Amino acid sequence: METELKFAVSPEARAKIERRALADGESNTECQCTRYFDTAGRTLWKAGLTLRVRQGADGFVQNVKSAGNGTFHRQEWEWSVSSPEPDRRLLREVPGLPEINGTVLEPVFRTEVNRTRTMVRPAAGIKIELAFDEGAVLAGGVHEPLNELELELKNGEEEALLRLGLDLLEVAPLVLQGESKAERGYRLSDGWRRQPRKPKPVALDRGISMQQAFARLLAAVLDDLLVNQPSVLRGEEAEGIHQMRVGIRRLRSLLVLFEPFLEPHATARFADELRRLGRVLGSARDWDVFLGESLPAAIETAADLKTIEPLRAAADQRRHAAHQDAKKAIQEPSFTRFVLAFRAWSHSAEASMPDHVAGHALKDLAPTMLDRLARKVSKRLAVSDPDEPATLHEVRKSAKKLRYALDYFDGLYSGNSERYYERCSVLLKRLGAFNDLVTLQRLADELTAGRLDLAPALGLLENRSQALVARALKRIDRPLARMTREKPFW
Numbered sequence: 001m002e003t004e005l006k007f008a009v010s011p012e013a014r015a016k017i018e019r020r021a022l023a024d025g026e027s028n029t030e031c032q033c034t035r036y037f038d039t040a041g042r043t044l045w046k047a048g049l050t051l052r053v054r055q056g057a058d059g060f061v062q063n064v065k066s067a068g069n070g071t072f073h074r075q076e077w078e079w080s081v082s083s084p085e086p087d088r089r090l091l092r093e094v095p096g097l098p099e100i101n102g103t104v105l106e107p108v109f110r111t112e113v114n115r116t117r118t119m120v121r122p123a124a125g126i127k128i129e130l131a132f133d134e135g136a137v138l139a140g141g142v143h144e145p146l147n148e149l150e151l152e153l154k155n156g157e158e159e160a161l162l163r164l165g166l167d168l169l170e171v172a173p174l175v176l177q178g179e180s181k182a183e184r185g186y187r188l189s190d191g192w193r194r195q196p197r198k199p200k201p202v203a204l205d206r207g208i209s210m211q212q213a214f215a216r217l218l219a220a221v222l223d224d225l226l227v228n229q230p231s232v233l234r235g236e237e238a239e240g241i242h243q244m245r246v247g248i249r250r251l252r253s254l255l256v257l258f259e260p261f262l263e264p265h266a267t268a269r270f271a272d273e274l275r276r277l278g279r280v281l282g283s284a285r286d287w288d289v290f291l292g293e294s295l296p297a298a299i300e301t302a303a304d305l306k307t308i309e310p311l312r313a314a315a316d317q318r319r320h321a322a323h324q325d326a327k328k329a330i331q332e333p334s335f336t337r338f339v340l341a342f343r344a345w346s347h348s349a350e351a352s353m354p355d356h357v358a359g360h361a362l363k364d365l366a367p368t369m370l371d372r373l374a375r376k377v378s379k380r381l382a383v384s385d386p387d388e389p390a391t392l393h394e395v396r397k398s399a400k401k402l403r404y405a406l407d408y409f410d411g412l413y414s415g416n417s418e419r420y421y422e423r424c425s426v427l428l429k430r431l432g433a434f435n436d437l438v439t440l441q442r443l444a445d446e447l448t449a450g451r452l453d454l455a456p457a458l459g460l461l462e463n464r465s466q467a468l469v470a471r472a473l474k475r476i477d478r479p480l481a482r483m484t485r486e487k488p489f490w
Contacts (some may be wrong), residue, residue, distance in 0.1 A: 217254055256401050
């Protein structure tokens, strides 16, 4: 298992790190040419694997890696070979390798880099390889420059790797590199794009401790967040924005779920940063929904379309600005610092959770944790008023945190949560549709403020949205009543 961090690094940042952080280390530089192989149908890549042969100063090395997809950990198999062509016999050692017997393995793309490596030992028993890669990814007649800093843990715990990353951030601005060399190569050769990914379930065994559960859940949700970062940075996928926003919400819900057992000061600081990131990503997502769903739903005729067009054009400008803000927020060193610090904190029982709680079995405290969230939902349900949209929004926020908690703890209850989860999900779906209409009205008001030329469009939207709001409210009554009556299963 390979544990590593990768950063995009500018020449200026590299110079600062080499000057200050590597002053006492011995480094060596070698030229490496690496060819990536696959079948014509990209069998290996579709299975989440990469096959490459690298030529360096010591000869040829054949390597198979798992794709990674957001995580800091990747499976790796490596062999010395005698030629630049892959040795098929060695591939038998890779578990789960798809059937490729009789299929030609062809070179798909290559990388040519000068790699400068230094071994650093930040503490006793800790060994980390620090490598600068400068060169290019080449596929056919196109190429893309490559400038990376890679930290690979050779000996010690993951926390040491994260701490070194944080130390280097104090020396120079660094940005997490979410796209691997292989991803860039397949993108250049085949036009491949990583699709936004929905959260993956996390299996927690019944004997897991509180500290282990918190660290495992947080690591998994951070991975889900980071796997969608390249989509947002490319500006190609509204769904990438949506899934990163979901990731931020899930991290916030995780802090709320474990809050009574966490160190309060650090928890509050991380919660503040999550709220900030949530506002930036949320603004971009709101404009996506406004233009992609809410506004089209209010248009019935060609005359409507003509009236709405000036408003749509103004909204498109706002969406572009919001997307630029989102890209900036997750491309800044502050985002890198947040990710590394958050993950390191969750892995440190001494920093995140008192000793008397950390080793306690999660299954014993889970009912109390779920009760706390369910009571919050019940209180907000009791004071909710369809004539007061803000009260329904409060119900939605609390119910969403509860549903995320049910996701996290599903493995502890062997599927007994199905009915309760379904009630909660239906309510959230109806409340979400209502919230989109409220957001439509709010954003339309923002756009038309001081713009008399947009008054006709606002008038049309107000008339149409009133009917849509009334219909959405009627659809909320039954799920609200059912959720109010539903008994906890835990």
